Amino acid sequence: MTIFSFKNMMALPLLCFVSTSIYAENTALVTSNGILSGDFGAVSKYIYRGGVENDDVAFQAALEYAHKSGVSVGYWGSTLDYDATDENRTHGFEHDLYIAYGDEINADLSYNLQATAYIYQHGGTVYADAHKRKTTAFDVLGELAYKEFTFAASVLLADASFGNAGDMYLSAAYNHPLPKNFILNASVGGSVYNSGRDDEIVQTTKDFAFNEARIGLSKSLAESSVVASLDYILGGEDRLGEDFDNHVVFGLNYHF
Template sequence: MMKFAVKAVALSVATLTSTLAMAEESKLPFPGTVSGNISVVSSYNLRGITNSPENSGAAVQGGLDYSHKGFYAGYWFSTLDYSYACLNPDCKDVDARDSFESDFYAGYKGNITEDLGYQVGGTIYYYYPGWESTGYETIVGLSYKDFGVTAQTLLNNVTFGNKGDTYFLATYAPALPAGFTGKAQLGAYYYGDDDEFTAKTEHSFAFRHATLGLSHALGDTGANWSLDYILGGYDRSDIKQKNKVVLGLAYAF
């Protein structure tokens, strides 16, 4: 069933891409802009978790984004190869290979000065199967030229986190010679202590990961490749995460 769902999403994205491309030629019938992306990554490691990745094999990911005068909204999905814990007996026999992530988000991005910007918004994370894994998260951020810092805070207890969990991420993404783009990230977590669904939290604050990456466009095709090296930190149970290389191929429209 999930394979069918993935194909249906991919087909819907492709159809909408074609429709939007035609609309772009004659201008959209509504204000704002729409963009999208589709990609394949060798491994989906959410926020530096490499010991138990969301998908240890190749994952298909993609999304659509709408923006207008600083306001934005969008949808993003990824295939998974394991299932989030489901407390409902009706989903206990679901094949982990059929699990799927859908993210719905919206917010506002503005500028304080020409180089200094800010962001406020929120995200709903829905994982099939199990409503117990549906999370609601806020995001606030500041950016200066190629440097940005964000803080994402979970608003409810879910199977993968506690209310109050906050993920801090600092990113530097400069343009490099020969058309390359660099990426240097440092991630850390403040962990809430409710422990309704998750394992006992060993520390309230921990280094989560550091990531170094390179990407480059594939000519004028709209596609690009990426190479990331994740230096693993620690999860909420104080387990050291492995270092890992992740390859990606993406197409933006």
């Protein structure tokens, strides 16, 4: 989230990134103090917590250095089909920078703590009457992994153009190896929204909303570092109670 970044949690949507990381160690650069790894690829759509970040093909890339101490730093980026500060612009880019610490409690149980900054192309501020908000956002994430299950919670630390400080996202994921090197991926996620900081830019009508559920398959191609994935995403609701669409997302990713 290997340490993973969960974003808008975040070189593919959550399920693709978690499942395909299994193959990353095959080509990662191993040093005396840690591992440098990365990936780049594309998905047919970029869907984040049920919402559409790019309704066209999104190109994505990631780079991470994991130190033997358990500390890791990384970058993740994706193309977008919008610009948060210019409604007339039909493209943009998201940059995520994170630092994390993870360790094993025992052979079956591990944890990860992560802080992430989300930075958007052109940065800037969104204005509405007397209110304004930065597009840059910061959150903290906690994960607990038990065997093939991962449970996570992230909290937004400050008001941003898309959310309120205190908004929390809760998720659970399951990844299971299948015959022929296929991997079954499934996840579900929902948000607890803080309506106490609403203004003209961000409004809330739901204290809690189921955002999305995913199920899919991923597979390395011909024992290479290229991984193909296919996910079905069942859309839930946003903070206003408006329904998200369902999506089928295909991904192709190369790990190094």
